[in-house]
Amino acid sequence: MYVCLCKGISDRHLRQSVEDGSHSWRQVQRETGCGTQCGKCACVGKQIVREAIHEK
Ligand code: FES
Numbered sequence: 001m002y003v004c005l006c007k008g009i010s011d012r013h014l015r016q017s018v019e020d021g022s023h024s025w026r027q028v029q030r031e032t033g034c035g036t037q038c039g040k041c042a043c044v045g046k047q048i049v050r051e052a053i054h055e056k
Helices: 011-019 025-032 042-055
Strands: 002-004
Touching (some): 002 011, 002 042, 011 025, 011 042, 025 042
């Protein structure tokens, strides 16, 4: 599902970024651009990234 409509980022993109070595929400933001425009997706994005880091 799409998390970030501004940047066209899905939850899979976020998980992939964690898989590829990002270990913080900030880092995922830098890698994907998620949450860097309107910011509405930041809350959900952060949660997904937190879960993905936890599952690693
Ligand atoms: Fe992600 Fe706007 S929906 S920055």
